[in-house]
Amino acid sequence: MKVIVMGAGVIGVTTAYYLAKGGADVTVLDRQTGPGMETSYANAGELSYGMTSPWAAPGIPVKAIKWMFMKRRPLFIWPLISPTMWSWSWQMIRNCNAESYRINKGRMVRISNYSRDVMPELIAETGIDYEGREQGTLQLFRTAKQMRGSQADQDILTEYDSPFEILGRDACIAVEPALAETRDKFVGGLRLTADRTGDCAMFTVALAEKCAEMGVEFQYGQSIRAIAIEDGKVAGVDTEIAGRITGDAYVCALGSFGPRLLNPIGVKLPVYPVKGYSVTLPVTDDAFAPQSTIMDETHKVAITRLGDRIRVAGTAEIAGYSNRLGPHATDTVRHVIGDLFPKGGDLSRAEGWTGLRPMTPDGTPVLGPSQYDNLFLNTGHGTLGWTMACGSGRAVADVVLGKTPEIDFDGLTAARYAG
The missing domain is CATH 3.30.9.10 (D-Amino Acid Oxidase, subunit A, domain 2)
Incomplete structure (x- = not known):
């Protein structure tokens, strides 16, 4: 399975890691020149x-x-x-x-507790330093x-x-x-x-390097213009430089900028x-x-x-x-x-x-499926992206790969905003 991850912040990179670990062929797109250069760059470190x-x-x-x-x-x-x-x-x-x-x-504690439990395993697997x-x-x-x-x-x-x-x-x-x-x-x-505590940007950069060693392709400097929909599913991601980039599944991990791409295709998120x-x-x-x-x-x-x-x-x-x-x-x-x-x-x-x-207005991030079968969401973490990154990245990767996630997704998906 080829998966396109939109966003190379801490949420996008952790998602890419777990997707690659699960056997997916992963490409990460980001408009910046490297990973973790926006909201992940200098947060509180908590x-x-x-x-x-x-x-x-x-x-x-x-x-x-x-x-x-x-x-x-x-x-x-x-x-x-x-x-x-x-x-x-x-x-x-x-x-x-x-x-x-x-x-x-x-709902939020469900994600953060899961993240607390799985993060030490990721650190042990990768050996990355993040102070x-x-x-x-x-x-x-x-x-x-x-x-x-x-x-x-x-x-x-x-x-x-x-x-x-x-x-x-x-x-x-x-x-x-x-x-x-x-x-x-x-x-x-x-x-x-x-x-x-720890340096989120340092973690994100180090994990991106591990992802690259696992075969994940990072395309930086790629501003995404639109998500293309054909025959009721995502047909590709249109970028300003590389044109349309295609895969079997797509994950939107663009933080605050996600709605700018999601709203035009009918995915209405109050982020x-x-x-x-x-x-x-x-x-x-x-x-x-x-x-x-x-x-x-x-x-x-x-x-x-x-x-x-x-x-x-x-x-x-x-x-x-x-x-x-x-x-x-x-x-x-x-x-x-x-x-x-x-x-x-x-x-x-x-x-x-x-x-x-x-x-999000209720504080809970938006994880998992959307109304399009091959489009998945991992966004809306507010001030807790660093706290919830490993848990939400692993859980969303499981959903994308067709596995049963280890946490209950009830109340975590975009479905709670329906109507």
């Missing part, structure tokens, strides 16, 4: 198994209004004249209730109110067997010693002990880009730098240790497909690293980045 939750949660609309008035706010909404944007936003608001939250979280660490995530609370408010999260973590610890200030410092310098900034934390920002700076003194991931609950900013670097990522900006990195775009993430780890890294050498996260 493998957030314990923090797998939909953004659409009870109380979020009210919180969103409050965030808009914060000086260093985690959310920006630009009121574009875009029916797509407002339709997506309305669908998200409709999911901000307790019943929808539990359904959506259950991985297994020291958990520390959700840091600046106020007692935030700490009390985490009880709902604790209940859900218990329900889904996600291990955690409730830590006071001193216990937080025991886990992250550098926080002793700023102990007056927080009151305690929630530590998610199963979480891991919308939510812009995020990060800075990466060198560690100046290990004793004053983070050791794993710290999530600042107030600003919704993640600080992650990646080898001799620190990655600081956050902010959700709803602004269409703009990837502009304005002069003050990273002010919030810069503030947080300077506030919590002032001696840990050199902010004067920080490199800024922005990327578009492919979000």
